Amino acid sequence: MLSLIIWSCGIALEALIVYRGFRAGLLTKYSNFYTYIFVLLVSDGLGLPLYFKNPKLYESWSWFGGFVILFLGCGIILEIFRQVLSAYAGAEKIARFAGFVILGAVLCFAIVYHYFVTDLSAAKALFFRLQRDFLTAQAILLFGLLQVISYYGITMGRNLKGMILGYGQTLGVTLIALALRAFFGARFEQAWGLSQQISYLAALAIWLVALWSYCANPEPEATIAADGDYEALAARTRNMVGSASTELIKVNRL
Amino acid sequence: MIQLISFLLIGALLLVSLYSFMRREQRAEGGSGALVEARQALNTLQAGLLPPELVGRIFAREDLEYVDSEGSKEIRELFLDERKKIALSWVARVRKQVHSLRRFHLRSARFYAQLSVQTELALAVDFATLLFECRALQVFMYVRGPYAVPRMVGSTAATATRVCKISEQSLAFLTPAYAGRMGNRAARL
Numbered sequence: 001m002l003s004l005i006i007w008s009c010g011i012a013l014e015a016l017i018v019y020r021g022f023r024a025g026l027l028t029k030y031s032n033f034y035t036y037i038f039v040l041l042v043s044d045g046l047g048l049p050l051y052f053k054n055p056k057l058y059e060s061w062s063w064f065g066g067f068v069i070l071f072l073g074c075g076i077i078l079e080i081f082r083q084v085l086s087a088y089a090g091a092e093k094i095a096r097f098a099g100f101v102i103l104g105a106v107l108c109f110a111i112v113y114h115y116f117v118t119d120l121s122a123a124k125a126l127f128f129r130l131q132r133d134f135l136t137a138q139a140i141l142l143f144g145l146l147q148v149i150s151y152y153g154i155t156m157g158r159n160l161k162g163m164i165l166g167y168g169q170t171l172g173v174t175l176i177a178l179a180l181r182a183f184f185g186a187r188f189e190q191a192w193g194l195s196q197q198i199s200y201l202a203a204l205a206i207w208l209v210a211l212w213s214y215c216a217n218p219e220p221e222a223t224i225a226a227d228g229d230y231e232a233l234a235a236r237t238r239n240m241v242g243s244a245s246t247e248l249i250k251v252n253r254l
Numbered sequence: 255m256i257q258l259i260s261f262l263l264i265g266a267l268l269l270v271s272l273y274s275f276m277r278r279e280q281r282a283e284g285g286s287g288a289l290v291e292a293r294q295a296l297n298t299l300q301a302g303l304l305p306p307e308l309v310g311r312i313f314a315r316e317d318l319e320y321v322d323s324e325g326s327k328e329i330r331e332l333f334l335d336e337r338k339k340i341a342l343s344w345v346a347r348v349r350k351q352v353h354s355l356r357r358f359h360l361r362s363a364r365f366y367a368q369l370s371v372q373t374e375l376a377l378a379v380d381f382a383t384l385l386f387e388c389r390a391l392q393v394f395m396y397v398r399g400p401y402a403v404p405r406m407v408g409s410t411a412a413t414a415t416r417v418c419k420i421s422e423q424s425l426a427f428l429t430p431a432y433a434g435r436m437g438n439r440a441a442r443l
Contacts, residue, residue: 172269179261
């Protein structure tokens with residue numbers, strides 16, 4: 001019963017987010033994000049009546065929807081990358097580099113992992129495993145992006161902060177729940193389902209508030225106007241750090 | 255079990271990062287407020303707190319010898335305690351300057367499309383090392399006291415001046431007129 005209430009609330013929130021996105025003119029600004037929400041709305045909206053009328057069809061529909069939504073989730077991460085770092089060419093380059101390194105590491109992990117683990121038979125097991133691996137890659141990418149944001153002191157508007165918080169908390173909670181489910185098995189099934197639904201509902205509530213109206217990212221102010229003297233800036237900073245370091249070592253050795 | 259721990263760790267790390275991301279202070283971009291603040295801090299340090307002769311006077315060994323000549327153990331302990339506080343306060347100032355320099359560099363570097371990943375990584379290591387050295391110095395002073403090693407006074411003063419110069423170079427473009435304009439813009443934010 002509780003599950004059905006959460007499900008219905010979720011559909012209402014999804015519809016409201018899409019409606020507000022349309023009214024506030026956000027659909028084109030955050031196209032990846034709204035594609036994700038729209039597919040969720042269609043999947044849940046069609047899934048609810050099917051659940052009561054034709055449970056067998058619902059079963060296959062939900063697995064199909066699950067896979068599509070899983071892949072579309074990457075679109076949100078890309079949307080966040082695009083929006084957050086668009087004004088910072090340097091930080092974007094670092095983030096892109098970090099992204100390639102992380103994706104390479106995840107790919108290596110996936111190859112090595114499947115070389116040793118070959119018991120991928122049931123579709124359900126495949127989905128959970130794929131979901132966990134996919135979400136892990138997304139969680140690592142988002143974690144990396146958060147570190148870059150923090151390191152370069154990048155500020156952002158309410159829309160993006162909400163997008164990151166909502167999707168990030170769902171990623172974190174789902175990943176923890178999936179790991180516990182894989183470890184504890186059927187005993188954790190009920191708690192797993194409930195935690196998933198609640199974190200998803202929380203994400204929808206966060207998105208609804210954060211994306212109620214358009215809130216642009218604060219305009220960054222460049223401290224140096226020219227774009228051509230990065231080498232000079234980096235060399236000067238390195239000299240400064242080196243000098244200070246040498247002096248401190250001298251003090252330490254006294 | 256290893257798999258469980260690693261996935262739990264990734265999930266927990268992401269949640270902790272999100273928490274600190276939401277708690278992060280939304281400063282009015284490094285371009286105005288932070289830079290004016292850095293310039294003002296530097297002026298205060300150079301004008302009132304770190305002239306070499308003043309630091310030398312505060313840490314003068316003759317003071318300790320004079321206190322020793324009085325023969326009071328209580329006064330000596332009180333004196334050393336005060337001096338230690340000053341030395342620790344100085345290292346804290348150096349750390350602050352290094353942080354200021356790093357903040358300035360990052361807030362400039364993030365705009366450069368031709369930014370070098372290798373240079374940035376090397377700089378990140380340099381800054382981390384320097385901050386670690388400052389922390390080590392703090393521990394050293396806390397444990398052994400400001401008079402535990404000879405020539406500490408001169409070196410500390412020299413280092414302080416050096417770091418102030420470093421910060422001044424990094425903020426050299428910020429002339430008083432420019433700082434005034436930036437200050438006005440920051441005040442409007």
